[in-house]
Amino acid sequence: MDRFSRQIPLIGSQGQASLARARVGIVGVGALGSAALELLARAGVGFLRIIDRDLVDLSNLQRQHLFTLEDLGKPKATAAAQRIQTLSPETEVDPRTQDLNPETVEDLLSDLDFIVDGTDNLETRFLINDYAVKTGTPWVYGGAIRREGIVMPIVPGEGPCLRCLLPKPPSQTESCWAVGVTPMITTVVAALQAEWVFDAITEARKPSGFLYALDLATWAIHKVRVQRNPNCPTCVHHDFEYLEGRAFRYAEVLCGQDTAQILPPRRGLRLDFQKIRKQLGNRVQLKEMGGILKIRDGVVEITLFRDGRALIKAPGITVERARALYAQYIGL
Numbered sequence: 001m002d003r004f005s006r007q008i009p010l011i012g013s014q015g016q017a018s019l020a021r022a023r024v025g026i027v028g029v030g031a032l033g034s035a036a037l038e039l040l041a042r043a044g045v046g047f048l049r050i051i052d053r054d055l056v057d058l059s060n061l062q063r064q065h066l067f068t069l070e071d072l073g074k075p076k077a078t079a080a081a082q083r084i085q086t087l088s089p090e091t092e093v094d095p096r097t098q099d100l101n102p103e104t105v106e107d108l109l110s111d112l113d114f115i116v117d118g119t120d121n122l123e124t125r126f127l128i129n130d131y132a133v134k135t136g137t138p139w140v141y142g143g144a145i146r147r148e149g150i151v152m153p154i155v156p157g158e159g160p161c162l163r164c165l166l167p168k169p170p171s172q173t174e175s176c177w178a179v180g181v182t183p184m185i186t187t188v189v190a191a192l193q194a195e196w197v198f199d200a201i202t203e204a205r206k207p208s209g210f211l212y213a214l215d216l217a218t219w220a221i222h223k224v225r226v227q228r229n230p231n232c233p234t235c236v237h238h239d240f241e242y243l244e245g246r247a248f249r250y251a252e253v254l255c256g257q258d259t260a261q262i263l264p265p266r267r268g269l270r271l272d273f274q275k276i277r278k279q280l281g282n283r284v285q286l287k288e289m290g291g292i293l294k295i296r297d298g299v300v301e302i303t304l305f306r307d308g309r310a311l312i313k314a315p316g317i318t319v320e321r322a323r324a325l326y327a328q329y330i331g332l
């Protein structure tokens, strides 16, 4: 019996052949990315590029597909790729343990038909959006926190882009590290993302101009129309500030100090320390003094300034790790 016999009645052998020819990139193989990756590999997508800068951690196993206890400490991209190969040796997988940023974006995303968002921060999503709009690459935005999720497919040139929905990054966002997330909501969101890519490949139909907002706490699912913003900085004015590195958060490791400095994603930011303190709660040590907030969690020490600048101290800190820690504790 053919591996794909259960879906061929729905998509035909032509649809299956289209899947085999398709090239899809997954940016971030956390909860959303790992689930979407598994679904797309099982469905028969021929080429999958797996992009992730992080290592597998015990707290990932609660919701991230593909990983097992044996993968702890391994790069997520290669661990996920190995697992995909064991279930489908015919799939071409291309694991990249790299940070997606203005320097690497061309190399990582240039030869793909679709991009799936599995990231955990808006800055990287705005970068993907800039790249996708500039090159006309369809992508699907997804996010999940607590039991709430959001999915929005983006087809440049046809429907609205992410910046039509969010012209500016919010001054603060919550992180799932702080407020929690269930494996059910992340898997539902990832399945919707994968479904959209699957439909686009097999039916050459790319519906856009809407988002789904879900709340599993109340079982509510809303399909909301999203209009193109006539003043959108990205898809109307073609101001690719993230792609060109002007708005992208700048990070550098300070010489010989196990400390990295991160500059804020935009000027004129005024962080609400009270809100951050509330969000982080009693899970970390907090100390506010003279316009700075010190956050200490084990070996990680973050000194946060009101304008969003941060000094992040941790043994063997790298630029990528500093960006990941900033996204985890402070969000944005």
Ligand SMILES: [Zn+2]
Residues within 6 Å of the ligand: 160, 161, 162, 163, 164, 165, 229, 232, 233, 234, 235, 236
């Ligand atoms: Zn737009």
